Amino acid sequence: MIQHHIEACAKVPDLKEILILGYYLAAELAQFVSEMIQKYNVNIRYLQEFTALGTAGGMYHFRDQIRSGNPEGFFVLNGDVCADFPLEDILEYNRSKIAAGSSPLITVMATETTRQQALNYGCIVMDQLSGHITHYVEKPSTFVSTLVNCGVYFCSPELFQTMATVFNMKQSNFYNEHCYSGSNDPINKDSEAIQLEQDVMMPLAGTGRAFVFPTARWWSQVKSAGAAVYANRQYLQLYRKTHPERLAKNTDAVIIGDVHIHPTAVVDRTAVLGPNVSIGAEATIGPGVRLRDTLVLASASVGEHSLVAHSIVGRSVRIGSWARVEGTPCDPNPNKPFAKMDNLPLFNNDGRLNPSITILGCSVKVPSEVILLNSIVLPNKELTRSFKYEIIL
Amino acid sequence: MKALILVGGYGTRLRPLTLSRPKPLVEFANKPMLMHQIEALVEAGVREVVLAVSYRAEQMEKELTEECRKLGVKLVFSHETEPLGTAGPLALAKDILTTSDSPFFVLNSDIICEFPFKELVQFHRDHGKEGTIVVTKVEEPSKIQLRPMSIEKEVFPFMAGDGQLYAMELQGFWMDVGQPRDFLTGMCMYLTSMRQKSSPLLYDGPGTVGNVLVDPSARIGKGCRIGPNVTIGPDVTVEDGVCIKRSTLLAGATVRSHSWLSGCIVGWRSVVGRWVRMENTTVLGEDVIVKDEIYINGGQVLPHKSIASSVPDPQIIM
Numbered sequence: 001m002i003q004h005h006i007e008a009c010a011k012v013p014d015l016k017e018i019l020i021l022g023y024y025l026a027a028e029l030a031q032f033v034s035e036m037i038q039k040y041n042v043n044i045r046y047l048q049e050f051t052a053l054g055t056a057g058g059m060y061h062f063r064d065q066i067r068s069g070n071p072e073g074f075f076v077l078n079g080d081v082c083a084d085f086p087l088e089d090i091l092e093y094n095r096s097k098i099a100a101g102s103s104p105l106i107t108v109m110a111t112e113t114t115r116q117q118a119l120n121y122g123c124i125v126m127d128q129l130s131g132h133i134t135h136y137v138e139k140p141s142t143f144v145s146t147l148v149n150c151g152v153y154f155c156s157p158e159l160f161q162t163m164a165t166v167f168n169m170k171q172s173n174f175y176n177e178h179c180y181s182g183s184n185d186p187i188n189k190d191s192e193a194i195q196l197e198q199d200v201m202m203p204l205a206g207t208g209r210a211f212v213f214p215t216a217r218w219w220s221q222v223k224s225a226g227a228a229v230y231a232n233r234q235y236l237q238l239y240r241k242t243h244p245e246r247l248a249k250n251t252d253a254v255i256i257g258d259v260h261i262h263p264t265a266v267v268d269r270t271a272v273l274g275p276n277v278s279i280g281a282e283a284t285i286g287p288g289v290r291l292r293d294t295l296v297l298a299s300a301s302v303g304e305h306s307l308v309a310h311s312i313v314g315r316s317v318r319i320g321s322w323a324r325v326e327g328t329p330c331d332p333n334p335n336k337p338f339a340k341m342d343n344l345p346l347f348n349n350d351g352r353l354n355p356s357i358t359i360l361g362c363s364v365k366v367p368s369e370v371i372l373l374n375s376i377v378l379p380n381k382e383l384t385r386s387f388k389y390e391i392i393l
Numbered sequence: 394m395k396a397l398i399l400v401g402g403y404g405t406r407l408r409p410l411t412l413s414r415p416k417p418l419v420e421f422a423n424k425p426m427l428m429h430q431i432e433a434l435v436e437a438g439v440r441e442v443v444l445a446v447s448y449r450a451e452q453m454e455k456e457l458t459e460e461c462r463k464l465g466v467k468l469v470f471s472h473e474t475e476p477l478g479t480a481g482p483l484a485l486a487k488d489i490l491t492t493s494d495s496p497f498f499v500l501n502s503d504i505i506c507e508f509p510f511k512e513l514v515q516f517h518r519d520h521g522k523e524g525t526i527v528v529t530k531v532e533e534p535s536k537i538q539l540r541p542m543s544i545e546k547e548v549f550p551f552m553a554g555d556g557q558l559y560a561m562e563l564q565g566f567w568m569d570v571g572q573p574r575d576f577l578t579g580m581c582m583y584l585t586s587m588r589q590k591s592s593p594l595l596y597d598g599p600g601t602v603g604n605v606l607v608d609p610s611a612r613i614g615k616g617c618r619i620g621p622n623v624t625i626g627p628d629v630t631v632e633d634g635v636c637i638k639r640s641t642l643l644a645g646a647t648v649r650s651h652s653w654l655s656g657c658i659v660g661w662r663s664v665v666g667r668w669v670r671m672e673n674t675t676v677l678g679e680d681v682i683v684k685d686e687i688y689i690n691g692g693q694v695l696p697h698k699s700i701a702s703s704v705p706d707p708q709i710i711m
Contacts, residue, residue, distance in 0.1 A: 287634070288616075288633075288650065288651045290651065290668045290686065292686070305634045305636070305651040305668075307686060322618075322636045322651075322653040324670045369636065369653060369655075371670060371672075371688065373705065
């Protein structure tokens, strides 16, 4: 998923380095990072947080690494969003504000959403004339604005001073509470956690040093697996403009709409793929297979005459013949302007699974002739029958 | 000898098929249900069959008369103004049945079995009493519901009380095929019995699994897997890469490529699209169109409908 972020960053002229911050073990990402360095010819380092530090805690912790080389500023991109990232435009916008005499600490990419959905995001009130953030509320309980934070920022190195203030304040608060409560817990990991949204942006609102970059380009959160199918559709659509060579042609199989087939995948010529299908490396798609709105990950195989729709087929999954693997799309309502995806919880109020895409974990085996409908199958399961609306543990 | 076949009733249990054709004319194993019985009766020496009908007599007369002429059996229609149950038509047909002294057969039209008419006559003559009833063991006797004005309730108990009713136990299978699920079960039994008799009519083309009956005019594509327990009617088209199990495709139906059918009855001239999955006693009426990539689970689809979105749970589609 973050390869898209890396690709967007690598396109920015004079970008010096990409830092990936996370709580995953460094070993898990080592191969990916070295592949990305080769592919995009850019410096990339992974910095592992010792504990989950919140959206800004990690940045503050690694402030020296980020500041090294004295950059003009740095982009911050949340890993769980996908977008047609307008990074160069944000940079341009930021520079224009400096040229106009402002000294922005942070510029936030923002997008319009519906009144109802805005409540799930960080809502921004913007001064139309200056572009200042005048008010910021994270996930408000009542309506504040339809302009929401996209989790994409351009920051000045000076922002670390603001963070230092927040950090010191939190530390001293913690120290005081800690002494009074007489707790013996020597380290409180929360004390170093800083939320960029609540702890940094909210105080900066109204100071004239936080700016908004509104964009009408495509943007979405990817918080649930269902969002991945939607994000895939949008990225493929983007490829049509930016990288048409990545889209499959009718010579490979019968292609409908936007389809990406990895060069090492084997797809039978009688298969019918699309729209919105991505086939991973070394995957095998058999004769007469029908795929629609689906991601087939590396080394997976789909047997002849099977249909897979609105699903994610994990790595090394095996699907038999005449099987049907189907989910329910959870794309944004196309009839509502600015509508985003609803990230529904997994279960509804009755404790039943909400209809969503079907997900097959890695190395799952699906026998011939069964149907899997709106289900989630955990890795390495060998199924022997049909399932509907179930999580198979 | 004569026989009375009770074909009254509206065949509501076999809807949506009976919305297009009276139940006795619905093809069971590629032959109208009634013809299974008439042929067996003719075999046993019956020369006159009385059909107790209450509705759609004209259609039955039109379609059956020619068939019966070929078999050399006379067909008489005894019209009920309304469905009279089972004993009523018997009374109505009294004059026709009593023109000679020889015994006569009475049978319900919606059962399928290896009709043992010759043995039945022999058995009846041997005991010399009023009636003989053919009996079989069923798993759930309570499933069988009798109507209040029926021969089973009004006549048989008295005959039995007078020592005038004998029972002959049926050898082999028996099935009331009056509703879709049992229609398919009965078909499985019927095909199995054809196999036991090594019937040359069973199909043995490429990709056949188990007992399959295919009309010679049907076309089956490449890479299909047909069977077990499938009946394919005249002028049916099955395209390439189709898998069909435990199903009946009626005349003129089409199943397009890559589809998977199990436990289905596909009505006359219906078209099932590509990558369709239908299961769990799905019944398509006449001339239904199921669009590509649809899933139907236990749907009963009325004639002339077009299905453009999946039916994930059993229901009637009007």
